[in-house]
Each structure stands twice: as structure tokens, then as C-alpha cells.
Amino acid sequence: MSVARAIVICVGDELVDGSQKDMNGPLLSRVAEEVGHEVVGRLLITDNRHEIARAISRARTDRIDLLLISGGLGLTIDDLTREGVADGLGTELELDPEALRRISERYSERGRELPPGARRQCMRPEGAQTLPNPVGVAPGFLVHDGPLTLIALPGVPRESEAMLERSVLPALRAAGGDVEEPAIARMLVVGLRESEVHTRVNHCLKDARDIKLGFFAGSGEVEVVLCQSGPSEELARGDLSAAVEQLKGPLGAHLLEIRLAGCAGDPMREVASESDPLVRAVRDAMRNRCNTLAVAESCTGGLLAARITKLAGSSSFFVGGVVAYANHEKEALLGVHETLLRSCGAVSASVARAMAEGCRDTMGADLAISTTGIAGPAGGTIDKPVGLVYVAVSQEGETRVSRHLFPGERESVRRWAVSSALDEARRLLLGLPLLGAAVDE
């Protein structure tokens, strides 16, 4: 059976010209995927009735199975999604008296008169089903046209999210009895360049042609997404598990986390998640070994502390940090000897070690991480080029220092340094080899 195909359309001048971020598009795409559709495209169009109609009519020509459209359901004359959809489907708009009754009640409860455009908001294409809006005024609608299911939602993310959760997802899940749901695995890889992850994964899975791969790279972190739709969900899951197992060897200690998703997973929850797997991994590895963490930063300039403290609840293990940008601060706050700074230079393995050990002392922490390096754009030399960073991790009785050369410009170097510093801490705690090159001082 062929996979069902979906497109997502977000309507709004402000989305097209980029003055407002498209928040709904990614969410709607993920929803469509989670109910078993392949999203073949996302479209941002202006508040133009004719453009909307053309997009709808093309979706019919292209035999799209699911069309999710958001925006343009408000009460001003700019809001033309209802009209555009009706034109595109070759049908008329009709009033939903029940929706009008609900909206009228809402206004009268607040002692306000029904505004002129409110009646328009209760129009829907003939044969459509109204989707109530639990957190706002504008209702949405769902309409079938041959194989196409079209769902229109308001543009306000809070409203569309609530409607997806309450009415759209249940309806799509109920309707999609025979739609196969793809099995999805997400593998988070730390400390390898994207091209290297590509090579290892593609080489390892070169025979697993049914698995669709995605690579999402940050600085120092790559998420590999494996997606498989098999003849049955059970079979797909089996194949996917086998592929994940196969990848464990080539990715080795770089593999930080594996997450499996499918029909049971809630797409909404993943999109909203802000939790940081690498910081969580350090926190979890600390348990039973170290109670408290502190950091001493030079080239990362606060970014390491900022990333750790982004995690809600980080105050339970993170005590604080020192951003020792000037040499004077390295001496005054971390006790790094002036002679060491003079003989080795601030960017050196010895200073990284002294910073981490000094930080542990000053802050009274069980574990300390330090960074010193050259983020650029200025300051690089032949011996110490832009991108050179030393990371030290120190715990009771043991300090490990590693040398790194990170790619890209200032912010890239800083971000790579932060994720590598966290990873060196994880590796020390778990007894894994260093990520960077070990340094003999």
C-alpha cells in the first residue's frame, strides 16, 4: 500500500515576508507524520483568496490525502481562508448556526456586542464539520473531498495546538485505522562532525534501503532520524530496532541517546520539549559520584553556564561558574599563577588544568569543567589558530585535559567548545576515553 501524502499550508502576509516566524508549520507537519502521512511540502502564502484557492485546487489535482491549513480564519476582511478553500473545492460557504450561537454567547458573557465580522467566522464550506476552538473565538473546520481530508485551523499557535490535541488528532487517529504508521528512531550523536556521522551511518546501513534517514546538525551534536514504514507496523519496528543495534558499534561512545517514537508517542510533547540531553547526561552521570558541578570559562564566555542553567532544576547540582575573560580574573578568581600564564599563555593545557582545579577549590564543587581557547575572529596564530580550545575536567584525585580544533567562526567555535566540554565531563564520569586529543603537559 502506498503511503498517504500530506501538505501543510500556512496563510499570512507576515509569514511570507518573514516578519513573523511560522510556528504552526513545523507542528502541523509533525502531526501529519505521526498519523502516518508523508509530508511532501509546506507552503506559506499571502492572505490572498485567489492564491489560497489555487493551492487547494492543486492539492486536489496532486491527489493529496491530507491538507492541513492554518491562518486566515479571523474576523477581519484580510482573513480569506474560508473563501479561498470554498473556491478551491468548487463549493459554497454555509452558515453553521450552532457555531454562531456559541460565539454570540461568548461575547454576551463578557457584556460585549457581536462584532461585524463574527458571522463570517461561522461560515464553513458546504458539508464541512465545524471544529470548536476551546481557547479562542475562531472555529476551524474539517471537510472531505474525494480522497482529500482538509482541516482548517486558526493561525494563533496556542489555539491551533489546543484544537489539534482535542479534536483533530483524535479524528485523524480514528479515521486512519488502516493507515500505516511509520516507526521512528532518533539517535543523538555528540562530538563528531556531520560529514563523519553521514559516512558512518550510510556505510553501516547501506543495505537497509527502506529506512529513510535525516541528519540534523548543531555545533558538535548531530541528531540522526531513522524512519521506516514497513508492510506492517510490527515488521517496521523490528527492522528499525535492528538498524539501531547495527549503528551502536560505529557510533560508539559518541552515541548519547536513543528515542523511539510511534503511535503511542505524543507529537505535541516532543515539539515542546526544551530539555537538553547532553546536560541531562552529565547530571545523570554525576549521581552517586559527584554532587556538585562548577565551571570556569574563558573562550566560551558564559555560554557553558548558560546552557547548563537553561535546564529547569539545574540548581540542584550546578553551584556556579566563573567567566575569566581577562588574565587578571584567572589569577584573582581561580588562583591560576601569573608565571604559568606568562610561560604557557592563557590558551594552553596547563592553564586549562589550573582553571579547572582552581575552580573546584574556589567554588567547593566536586566536579569542575574549564575551557580556554581562541574563538576568533582575531587572536589566532600559526601555533594557536582560531578554533584551538583546551578543555579540562577535574574531580577528586583526577584531572583530564584535552585539545580540540573546532570548525567555523566565532559562535561555531564557542558552541562546539560547550558541547565538547560537557561531553568530556560525561566521559570522565563514565570512564570513557577522552573525546579530544589527550595532552601531555
Add this chain to the structure above:
Amino acid sequence: MSVARAIVICVGDELVDGSQKDMNGPLLSRVAEEVGHEVVGRLLITDNRHEIARAISRARTDRIDLLLISGGLGLTIDDLTREGVADGLGTELELDPEALRRISERYSERGRELPPGARRQCMRPEGAQTLPNPVGVAPGFLVHDGPLTLIALPGVPRESEAMLERSVLPALRAAGGDVEEPAIARMLVVGLRESEVHTRVNHCLKDARDIKLGFFAGSGEVEVVLCQSGPSEELARGDLSAAVEQLKGPLGAHLLEIRLAGCAGDPMREVASESDPLVRAVRDAMRNRCNTLAVAESCTGGLLAARITKLAGSSSFFVGGVVAYANHEKEALLGVHETLLRSCGAVSASVARAMAEGCRDTMGADLAISTTGIAGPAGGTIDKPVGLVYVAVSQEGETRVSRHLFPGERESVRRWAVSSALDEARRLLLGLPLLGAAVDE
């Protein structure tokens, strides 16, 4: 003369399914607008040759004047934009020997062999002009087809930005001789919620109906973009200047910077700029008053230092910071008295003051900024709710403390606190009133 119409297409599975943010789309839209086109739609499509071809062929049917497409120019077999474009234009691909020579040189300079897909990267539709990539490997191309100009760029934002600046914009400007270019003003507003900025701007400009407004909001910072196309460029500029003048009163000390763009202005510099107006404003206001800056952070957890050090060259004025997350660090590193912490609590005006003054002492800086507050999600009480933040700024002989209540969740509160802390420093240095509520301790 009718306005020229543009569409923007971004290619990539990861963009369609939302697992990666579309960075190029808004940039390309802005570029198209800046050279006088109306962007009628933005399209995100998967790495599918057939879908790409269909989108191109529809742009031809729709008599689009400018098509900007990014992504899918890499060397792996997933990268199918070249093939899709050629199919859509009904033409063939040809090799650009000059591009191949350049790529080969690049690899041999680094002592690496030419990878298998590199030759494919040097293919372009017949009759196209290759656009060199100054910061990466994949070249782009520009091709004319009747009234349509099609420009293909790599998906990596750093590369597409560089190419827009070096070759695309000059080419479009040269070609667009008779296209009227809108006059644009960007006003950066600090310390007001977006809704408040909306209200003030709309009220002030309610009669200036020809001016198109855009609002781009971060936490604590809103960029207002005013765009006007008049019957002549000179007239448009005059109207725009008048509008900017009118807004100065209502925005007051919240107005940080005004930038004017047009045919002479380079939109790329502004879009691609990583330089931070607020940090620059603090640096500039320090001149002749204070030489060195240090920070003491509690609730912002390193984010303030990270933002300052993101600015290249910040080491010329920023000496360092302390992230005093635990109370013990506030005592040990900043000399905040334990009795003060016990009597007032860590989140208090008195502790903010003691942190800033202690920071100036410890770090030997002329100017110090401190933050202490409740970022959430936990830790809020009725007296001290989530979002409550005290900011202190201290220079020789003067410390000012202000109280703020910031909106949103953990990361929003942290970001608001950072921009407000920087703004309080700017205001102290320039003799402006406090942004937050002054606190009597």
C-alpha cells in the same frame, strides 16, 4: 507598471518535517522584497526531484518574475535541486569545467581526494551562470527562462548569505534598473512588550496608510520595520523620515537605534549581521566613563556574559563574570553577607546591590551589572512570583537597583532579564531614567 512577483523555495526533508528551522526562507524573502519584488509565496519541499520540478514548472505557468531556491546542492544522492530545476525548465544539465577546477583545487590544497559526488556539484542547467561559493564548496547558479530569473543557492545559511552579498544582490540590482525600490527604516526598541510597541506605533502612524509595518519581537527587544514605496523614491524617503521623526516621541528612551536602508543600503549586512546593537550600545556608552565591565549573575546563569562575549572584540572591555547560582558562591566570590541573604533572601534588591558592588570590587571593574530573580518553573511564591528579577548596575559612587516582572516561561524570563540588565547599564551611563521600577531598600 505592475509589481514584480517572487517566490521562495527551500528544499530539504528536514525543513518540511520541521526538525530543522528554515533560516534561509525569511532571508530570501527579505532580499526579494528589498530588490522591489512582492513575495507571493514561500514553499518548503522535500528532497524529491519530481516535486522540485513541479514547483519550478508551476512558477513558469504563474508568470513569476523571480524564483529564489535554496538547498539540495550538496554532493550526496539526496541533493536533487539541480536535476529538479532542469526538469522543471525542460532543459538538461551541463558541466561547468571552471567550477570543477576550483573545487578540485580546494580539495587538493587540503591534501584530500575529490569525493565521488563533487563532479555533480559542478553541473548546472544549460545556459546558466555559475555563482561561486566564497565560504563553502557547493556553487549556485542563476538562469533566465523568459521573464523568470531563477537563482539556486546552497542550504547552509552562512554560504547562501555570503553568495547573496557577493554575487546575487549586485546582479539583481543591476538587472532591476526600472524596479522601484522601497525605502525602509528599522527601529530597534528595548524594554517594551511587543503589544505595547504595536499600540504606540499604530496610534502614532494611524494616518500614514502607505507605510507597511513589520514587528520582529525577541524577549525585551522589538524591531519595528517601516517600509514605503512611493511614486518616487525621493518622496517615499521623505514620508518615511517624517514617520520616523513622529515615532521618536512615543518610543522615548526605549528607542535604541534607527537604521535606514534602500538602494544604497545593503540588506544583507543587516540580516547577516551578528553584531548586537544593545551590547554595542553599552560598549559605546562606556567610552570615556568606564573602561571595564564585569557581571554577577544568578537567575540569568551565564546568559548575560555569553551575550556580551558573543560580540567579537568584547575582550577589549569585558573582563569577566561570576555565575553565583548557589548562595555559597554569592558569599565566597562576591562577598555578599550571609546575614543579608538570610534576612532579605537571595532574590531581593539588597542582594542585587551587594552582588553588583561585590563584583566591581572582586573583579576590579569600573562598571558591574548583577541579576537575581526567579526564572521558574519552580521556586515562585505569592510575594516573589516566577518572572520577578532585580537588576543592579554599579559604577564608582553610584549603584542603581530596579525591580522587574518579566513574562513567559524560564527561557523567556532569562532573556528578558539579560536585555533589561544591559539596558539598565546603558541608561545609567547615559543619565536616562531606569527601565524597571526603582527600589527603595
